[in-house]
Amino acid sequence: MNEFVSGIEELFDQQQAGERGESGENSETARVSGGRKLGESGRKLGEFAYRSPEYPVDALGPLAELCQTITLNAQLNPAIVGQSILAAASLVTQGGFEVETLAGYKPLSIYALTVAESGDGKSTAESIVLRGIQQHQKEQHDAIRNKPPVEGEREIEPYLLASDATVQGVIKGFKNGWPSQGIFTAEGATMLCGWGMAAEHRANTSANLNKLWDGEAVSVQRGMSGRIQLYNRRFCAHWMIQPDAAQDALADPNLSSIGLWPRFMVSWPEPLPPRKYLQYKPWHDPIVKAFWDRCKEMLRDQAITDDGECGEFRTIRLSDPAKQILVETFERMEQARDPAHKLHSVKPFAVRLCELACRNSGVLAAYAGEDIISDERMKSGIALAGYSLDSWRGIFGQREDLTHDKWARELHAWLLKRPGQRASETDILKTATPKHLRNKHKRDTALSVLRECGMIQKAVDTVAGEIRIAHAEWEVIQDA
The missing domain is CATH 1.10.10 (Arc Repressor Mutant, subunit A)
Structure with missing residues (x-):
């Protein structure tokens, strides 16, 4: 048995017997079950001591040094920075690559959700990490604006980033715009608390987000707008949101059963401690500048077809050692289906860990210019997915x-x-x-x-x- 695979389960050894069921439902019943007398539990309010798991910075591989330098110099939590970097790397790689998994070839699209207090640096991390992509987008915008129109030539909108959108808006954007896009926002309430996630629209929005994550063809038939049929589009996301604003959507058991939240890499770091003033100019940081340049390079290399689709995807394949580790991890995570197993409370998330791990590993490999996922790269992908799984356990357990x-x-x-x-x-x-x-x-x-x-x-x-x-x-x- 691979000792790294065994380590995934060790994250959960501290779970107490009698935790609530899948996705944390029936909390009231769980608290007073067992026929206890008043006050028999002996506990006091606020005695829970949940701490966010340590973010596995080293698992970012070719992006670890970038995470370290931004974390140190901008005085941010590495989880916020790491999530931002991984999602940005997904955006610049998903349009040109796919990854081999145990269930076939999958997109490199990553959905990330970061829950953090106001003032803990969500906007700061996003502004630093996305600057290279934003520069590329502005360059393309200026090039199109200054280009004389050619009769009969279809001009594709060059925009990759949006900070607020509905799923319907994303689909319309794909019709005339760049085939690889993402919603990145430090004000995630615009997404989770907006029109598309209102109670009456939440199931439909979630189902469509699931299809985009899976890389399925966009197929919409509307009475007014007619038929929209699009292929080879890619979509990723990073939503950062404050805990109070996230509460309702995170607590909705339907979003877990529909499969939306299990597709997300989540982070809920501890609030920042008091800081001393430190001036940081990331545009003077050679490590950050190298990341911006690499993002622009990868975006310039992406080809699109005359129909506005992503060009042919290069496949990042699994090495035999990586596949062996993945198989062992899959079989271990499948044990979460057993109601008596310690991972059962996060079953929907556990059984998706392997695909998330492949996507993480594929993004890191593509960014590094690798065609094969090594065993070490697979371990990194699993470590990142394991961190997310442990964070979900916290959200549906002690944080609740x-x-x-x-x-x-x-x-x-x-x-x-x-x-x-x-x-x-x-x-x-x-x-x-x-x-x-x-x-x-x-x-x-x-x-x-x-x-x-x-x-x-x-x-x-x-x-x-x-x-x-x-x-x-x-x-x-x-x-x-």
């Missing part, structure tokens, strides 16, 4: 616990101000503060947490000498 504890603290503070330090469940829905607690799911979850921690109990009244329990009311337990 932290959110629930926050609701519980807020509800407890409100109860302490109530007459008699008690309230009915109906009162909570009508008058609780903050207002976001006036939601049945949040109320019930917060009550379950407080009950588990022994901080509240069913309200008890004495009427005519008889003790009666007010089943719909809760009161604070003094000195809890």
Whole structure:
């Protein structure tokens, strides 16, 4: 058994028995199951100690030094920088390459999601990493603008980057624009909280994003716009978003069951510590400039057909040692289908790890000018995918616990101000503060947490000498 493959499972050895089911559903039931008495768990609010996994910078291979220099000089978290670099490398390679996987040849398209606090450098990382691509795009824009129009010649729009779009907009952009594109935004709320991800559109948007990630032909039939049939288009994404804005979409179990989130490489790093001022001019950094130049070189080398499609894709193939490692990893990840297995809580993500690993390895190989994925390159791809898998476990595990504890603290503070330090469940829905607690799911979850921690109990009244329990009311337990 390859010891590297075994190491993937070790990421999860700290999971406690009885974690919630797939994608973290039924949190309220999980908290109070098992017939425990009030406060029997013995825990206190906020005692969860989840820490984001360490980002595997060395796994970026030819891009590791770039990540290190930006992280150090711009004083950023390496996870934010690494995600930005990997997604940008995907954008410049997906139009010319594909990668061999255990399930056939797949695009080098990568979807990345970074959840980080405001002020933690999302915009800074993006502006540094994407500058070379933006320069190329501007050069192409100027060349077309200054070129005299030729009658009968179809001009293809040269734009690769967008910071806000709907899936319908992306498809229309592919019709007249560059066949390899991406949505990169440091304000991910424009995507996750916008029109396309509203509750009534979320399933349709997700299904279309899945098809773009898979590299399927774009096939749309509309009554007003007619038929759109496009081949050999490639799409990647990097959305950066603040935790509060991401909460609703991340907690939607449908986005996991549909398969959208399992296609994403995710990062949720710890907030930055206090920093001292350090001036950094990336345009004077030779390592950063070399990355910009390589991005522009790879984009200039991409050919497109007369029909506006990506040209012939070069295939990055697996070496025999790399394939052996991948097979062992596949079989290990398949164990997540067993409800008793420690990876079952992240099953949709575990069973996609191998394809993500191949895409990561393929992007790194293509950037480095390699045609074959070596065993070391495959290990790097798996390490990056394993980091994402562990981050998803945190999002659907301890990070969810932290959110629930926050609701519980807020509800407890409100109860302490109530007459008699008690309230009915109906009162909570009508008058609780903050207002976001006036939601049945949040109320019930917060009550379950407080009950588990022994901080509240069913309200008890004495009427005519008889003790009666007010089943719909809760009161604070003094000195809890």
